[in-house]
Amino acid sequence: MKADALSKKKKLTALCTIAASVAAGCVNGLFGGGGGMLVVPIFTVLLSLEVKKAHATAVAAILPMSVVSAIIYIVKGCVEWNITYSVGGGVIAGGVIGALLLKKVNNFLLSMVFYLIMIAAGVKMLIG
Amino acid sequence: MGMGGGTLTIPILTLALGIGQKAAQAVNLISFVPMAVVTVAIHCKNRLIDIGAMIKVVIPALAACVVGALIAPALSSRALSIGFGIFLIILGAAQSIVAIKNKLKKSKPERICKCGGSYNCFVLDYCDKEYFN
Structure with missing residues (x-):
């Protein structure tokens, strides 16, 4: 019973992580920034990282998103x-x-x- | 160096300098990349990046990000500006509440119990006052 509850909690955390990550990705792609502010709480609250590690990992997570978004913005001619x-x-x-x-x-x-x-x-x- | 730059840079570019929303977003994205590369290299050296946690977030986020970045150029600058405005208000309000809550929490003196545990005020009822310093 206890193991069952634990596995349910794990599944819920994984689901919340995916949903919040999708939201952060959407914001970063759509608005060209701001995703990092959403990613930090994912690392601290859902994935239990300490604050310093969460901030560092957040920059690393946002970097590929920014590179891909920047390429799309350049290709679509949004850059002046x-x-x-x-x-x-x-x-x-x-x-x-x-x-x-x-x-x-x-x-x-x-x-x-x-x-x-x-x-x-x-x-x-x-x-x- | 890293977080929150875009939430400040984009409004400065659009509101103070009169640059269009889409161009401001592009400036923010492009200028973020070299800064982030340096920051990530430093954090990597200091072993502060949790690769496992990063992968869990990057895969769904990157997929959503591509969709968002493909939709953005098709939208008008005004629509993007309204959307970003709503995002800023919600985020600013939520972060303020969290910061104030944390500040209030920290200002409460912590009571250390002689039995070895650390309790906050409301646990005091269950414990004899003599056990607290």
Whole structure:
């Protein structure tokens, strides 16, 4: 009986992992980003990885999705190369600076500011 | 370096710089790849990547991602913008709630029981107060 319950729980976890992964993949392909934010909870909650490992594994999981999506976007002609060259450099520089500053700032405060900006940007995008 | 860049980069590109939604998504995807390659290499060296867990997620996610990426170019920038806006609001609200909950949890002093276990406040009723430091 106990083994039966355990196997049911395992099946449910596997099913939830597949469903959540499909959702993360859909978001990443459709919107060109944001999948990583959904993948981290899959690793921490469903697959019981510790936070540091979950973040590292999430980047590794998102990388092939981004490569494939980028190829499809290029083939379908969605890329404006002059913008990509000028803005892409800034985005990469920002990423490096962000990584260097990460340990020197208040995590909770930074997260809250980040989430509030996300919500405000979402509302602005929704109303146009 | 790694998570959440796109949720900030895309709105900055569209709202502040006036770049179209599809072009902004493409910029985000293309600029993410070199950053992620460096990050993954560092994490690999530090043995922080769980290959087994990654494969469990990558296979279904990659299949869905291809479908999403094929649909995106066929949609209008406005439709994608509305969809992404809804995604940001839901994600921002959910993450805020989780962050506040975690903060409140951490601010509660943990009571260590002399019998060896670590209990939070509501287990106190079952235990003699003398056993707690």
